[in-house]
Amino acid sequence: MTITLVDSNIRTTPAMLAHVHAKLAHAVERFSQHVSEVRVHVIDTNGPKGGVDKVCAIHAHVNKAPAVIVTHAAADYYEAVTAAARRLKAALGRRLHRRR
Numbered sequence: 001m002t003i004t005l006v007d008s009n010i011r012t013t014p015a016m017l018a019h020v021h022a023k024l025a026h027a028v029e030r031f032s033q034h035v036s037e038v039r040v041h042v043i044d045t046n047g048p049k050g051g052v053d054k055v056c057a058i059h060a061h062v063n064k065a066p067a068v069i070v071t072h073a074a075a076d077y078y079e080a081v082t083a084a085a086r087r088l089k090a091a092l093g094r095r096l097h098r099r100r
Helices: 012-030 075-099
Strands: 001-009 036-043 054-062 068-074
Touching: 001 012, 012 036, 012 068, 012 075, 036 075, 068 075
Parallel strands: 001 036
Antiparallel strands: 036 054, 054 068
């Protein structure tokens, strides 16, 4: 399974990259045999104005099934990634439970 971070207008630091990998590795570890790739998109929709404008969208490619896509918007980069990872874990659990 590969985890890819696609950042558009946010400069990603090594700490941010480590945070993304840690949160997603934890969220997907139970489903790793079913997930082939995870793409994380983080966008600052409002630029320097601030506010709840960091949007994290995660696309998890599940073997032999449609991709699972979750999003979360927050004021902070880390909060957006953490909450989206939590949503991904729940969505993968529901999707794979239905497949059984």
